[in-house]
Amino acid sequence: MVLQVRQIGKTYRGSGKAVRALERVSLDVAAGELLVVQGPSGSGKSTLLLCCGALLAPDDGEILVEGLSPYTLNRRRRAAFRAQKVGFVFQQFHLIPYLDVLDNVLAAAVERNSASRERAMHLLERFGMGDRLGHVPGELSVGQRQRVALCRALLNDPPLLLADEPTGNLDTDNARVVLRALRDYAESGKAVLLVTHEEKALSLAHRTLQLKQGRLVYP
Ligand SMILES: Nc1ncnc2c1ncn2[C@@H]1O[C@H](COP(=O)(O)OP(=O)(O)O)[C@@H](O)[C@H]1O
Ligand SMILES: [Mg+2]
Numbered sequence: 001m002v003l004q005v006r007q008i009g010k011t012y013r014g015s016g017k018a019v020r021a022l023e024r025v026s027l028d029v030a031a032g033e034l035l036v037v038q039g040p041s042g043s044g045k046s047t048l049l050l051c052c053g054a055l056l057a058p059d060d061g062e063i064l065v066e067g068l069s070p071y072t073l074n075r076r077r078r079a080a081f082r083a084q085k086v087g088f089v090f091q092q093f094h095l096i097p098y099l100d101v102l103d104n105v106l107a108a109a110v111e112r113n114s115a116s117r118e119r120a121m122h123l124l125e126r127f128g129m130g131d132r133l134g135h136v137p138g139e140l141s142v143g144q145r146q147r148v149a150l151c152r153a154l155l156n157d158p159p160l161l162l163a164d165e166p167t168g169n170l171d172t173d174n175a176r177v178v179l180r181a182l183r184d185y186a187e188s189g190k191a192v193l194l195v196t197h198e199e200k201a202l203s204l205a206h207r208t209l210q211l212k213q214g215r216l217v218y219p
Contacts, residue, residue, distance in 0.1 A: 001064075002159050002191035003029040003052060008061035010047050010214075021047040022058065023214045029193050031159070034186035036202060037195045039211030045195035048211065049162045052193060054082045065160055083110050087153030089178075091165035093145045095137040095152075102133040105152045116155065123151040127181070143174030150181055161185055163194040167201065179204050 010022040021044045029035045039045050050056035051063055054070035062069055065085050070078050087108075095104045102120060109116040124130055127147040137145050146166060153161060163182055167175035179194075183204045186192040194201055195211075202208055210217045 001028045002031050002066060003027075003193065004062075004064040004067075005048075005052060006062040006064070008048075008051055008058035008063060010044075010051060010056070010058045010060075021214050022051070024061070025211075025214070025216055026061075027209060027216065029160070029191040031191055032186060032189050033206045034183050034192045034194065034204065036205035036208045037193065037211055037216075038197065038199070038202065038208060039195070040197055042213075043197075043211040044214040045197070045211055046164055047214075049088075049164050049193065049195055052160070053086045053088060053162050054078055080110075083108070084156060085158055085160055087156065087158040087161045089146070089149055089153045089161070089163040089166040089182075091168040093137070093142075093149045093169075095145055095149060097137055100134050100136055101129060101140070101148050104137065104148055105155055108152045108155045110156050120151065120155055123154055124148070127151055127177075141174075142169050143171065143177070146170060146174065146178055150178060154185065159190055161190055161192045163192070165196050165198075166194070167196070167198065175200065 005025060005027045007024050007026050008022055009024060012019045012021055025048060037045060051058045057071045070081050073081055096107060105120040106112055106116060129147055166178050179201055182192050182194055
């Protein structure tokens, strides 16, 4: 199993009232599987993804990625682990505005060398961005920006790909390209976890779970 989530819980304690964002959430994602977790806004989807992606430690329970708990690692090792094992795609793309397309993708490289450059160009070519390598994100359509973000997420060939509402800002055609790419990546033998409040992703999922107020609900 690539991703194992065991009974995790998470509470945000800011200056205001504490918010229980996740409560006893357990799930697995196998190699070759696209799991969609669907739920309304505020149900804990982004929190779940951050926990799975070694970006936010849960308060309770355990996360294992390829059998290893990233939160037992020190900061430096956890960052290296994340770079190698996890790809992220976000609704807001999070591209670096002053880097061109190729450098945005290469920003994710574990090691920046001719092989990573080759792979970046190959991916960009595949997603129809081969003739835009020198453009900055502000010169691209939103659909093109998300394709660049997708290439960045795939650069290191991570065993786990996490996508947080990746089609939230896209029109139907661009959304289809992104969802198809997530499905294809799963079918190439990787684990893909997609969270969304939209229904249109459900048809591509191998399996779907529902999150409500921080808990998985079963119909
Ligand atoms: N940094 C934070 N501090 C306090 N509360 C937060 C923080 N991030 C998220 N929350 C709260 O946690 C709950 C789950 O949020 P989130 O995981 O972003 O849900 P979703 O992605 O499904 O919209 C919400 O009630 C949200 O307001
Ligand atoms: Mg969210």
